[in-house]
Amino acid sequence: MAVWRAARERFPVVAFSIALLAAWEAAVRLLDVPKYLLPAPSGILNALIASMATLVAVHTPVTLAEAGVGLLMALAAGVVTGGAVHAFPLARRTVYPLLVVSQTVPVMVLAPLLVIWFGYGALPKLLLVAIACYFPIAVAVVDGLDSADAGMLKLLRSMGARPWQQFIMVKVPAALSSLFTGLRVAASYAVMAAVVAEWMGAEAGLGTFIVRSAHSFRTEHVFAGIVLVSLYSVGLFVVVDAVRRRALPWEIYLREDTWHRQDSQHRAPVEYPSQGGSWE
Amino acid sequence: MAKLSVRQLTKAYVERGRRLPVLNAVSFEAHAGEFVAVIGPSGCGKSTLFEIVCGLLAADAGTVEVDGEQVMGRPGWVAYMPQDDLLFPWRRLIDNVIVPLEIKGMRKEAARARALEWLPVFGLAGFEEAYPSQLSGGMRKRAALLRTFLTERDIVALDEPFGALDAHTRRKMHSWLADVHARLGRTILLITHDVEEALVLADRVIVLSRRPARVVFELAVDLPRPRDVLSPAFAAFKGALLERLADGKEGIASPVPDGVGPPWAVRLPATEGGGKR
16 A cells, blocks of 8 residues: 555656656667767666676775765764864854855865875875765754753753753754754765765776776766766665664654644554543 | 742843843742642743742742752752653653653663553553654643653642643543542642633642732632532632632632632632722
8 A cells, every 4th residue: 555655656757757768768869969979878778787897896895985984984073073062162153153154165176185185095085075074964963962952951950960961861862863864965975075086086986987988988888887876876865864764763753743743534553542541 | 837838039031131020029838739720821920930949940039948948949859840741752652751760860671660650540551662743642741741740759840731732631631630639649839821720620729910920819729629610619719710810909818608608609808999800
């Protein structure tokens, strides 16, 4: 039932995508577009299959490792500095404004600078990914900690809770939702930043593959690289979402709650147990 | 000696250089096991009064004593239930109600075991694994009340606990709370703006004036329990209370002396100048 509904909901976008690809294929064939300019989807698929072995064995591990490790570095740095900004008023007045403003700087322009400083090894790639992912995470941590419900904190205080108990019981859980939202944005930056860093020069990686293919006008291979980069980006996004569902199991009920509020007949699972009847 | 004794509490907020007086020498007492309702116009400073009683806020002048001990500005003496249930959405019901026990340093397993015994009394048996968003409004209120009772203080302060509920659920919560009070024997302070709620539940009703709040008068509710809102005596109390709220005269209301007037008449100190509205 649920599967059927999900399939029916997604049907339009799937059908539309197939129609777009078919139009693309037909246009390329009918107009006889040279394949170094715009290859047909079938040509891209062929190129993808032909170079699948090297793409998966050589280039993918490098790029995914850069993206994953860089993202984790950003997570560690973001949580520490976000926590510090929340806890120390001086840090909030000095560091935080810079954090917010620097979010508007496109960090990709730092790539050449990182090459000058750190050469062509793995470090500049990790750093670029980490920098790109750091800002959304750090800001999300500060926002999350700040958004902790004042009433809940007051309630804990009335029970005699110490500041660290208030932090553990309310602020941290309140910040987790926000952290994962930031992490999702960061995940979509991570693969992109790794690919851009590889353009500056690298032994292997999807960015390297794309640039090399472009230099020899193997455009269908460029597209094959783009397809994989997109897939991995989506994949990382899905992984973050899966971790979020495991880490924040209550959120699904919150969503259900808002869903059922529109449709109150199906309100979540509550029915009074028989022994509670006399109280209700 | 009174369980809780509030004397001459005065409090003003200072906002942009302007002084906004909120409480003006508020005094009252609550005896052990007594149910006291505090009623007054909205925005009169009731919540401020409760925050002071619960030690969350210090008054400018006056004292708060529990069992004769000065507790002003020291939280942890009076169990506090704010207007919103403030259940933590990330905790299951059982882990929400054990929060006060955890704060006191009790191990989670022991705290859960203790809370489980109370779930049936609060009509929550079988729901210990539910998240707050899965519960109905009435159940959330009862969970918040259980959490308040598990702070294991002799005095419980409830700030308009049933304000957001529909009339039907609220009425059920009233009879349920009256029952819990009879069983557990805690001293309960209840803020409300609902005259009927105050009369259904309380042994004594304290009426506050507009801001800055002071105690206008007290009414001892000498009605048998369970209270019948449809009885003439209840209606007489309600009428008298509403009238006093409207004319704002001060004094202590007394129950009817035996054999004077009809049994439901409520004798209040004479209102000089007649009963204008």
